Amino acid sequence: MSSVQGIDQLLGELRSAASLAAGQGAAAAPEGADAPDFSQVLKQSVDQVNRMQMEAQDKQTAFQSGAPGADLQDVMVSLQKASLSFQTMVQVRNKLVTAYQEIMNMQV
Secondary structure (H helix, E strand, O other), rough: HHHHHHHHHHHHHHHHHHHHHHHHHHHHHHOOOOOOOOOHHHHHHHHHHHHHHHHHHHHHHHOOOOOOOOHHHHHHHHHHHHHHHHHHHHHHHHHHHHHHHHHHHEEE
């Protein structure tokens, strides 16, 4: 049951990250309000991906060593969540690089 809640939480986080990337989250904030800094949002996202990968690796190591309570299902779900979050991060990076290249190619 907790793995389903984890998946729902991950989907919610991905949706909020997508809305931030699309500018919907930033547009909703009024001018002059303490909007989150882009570098902070990016760092938090990278840290979260890293945490998910470390958690998946810990569960995998626990399962391989035969620790009690380490289920194969939990290991596989955590590995898939870590993989999905990493792939999402790579796609966001690709979009950022593309946007940067377009800005650099603009003539002023």
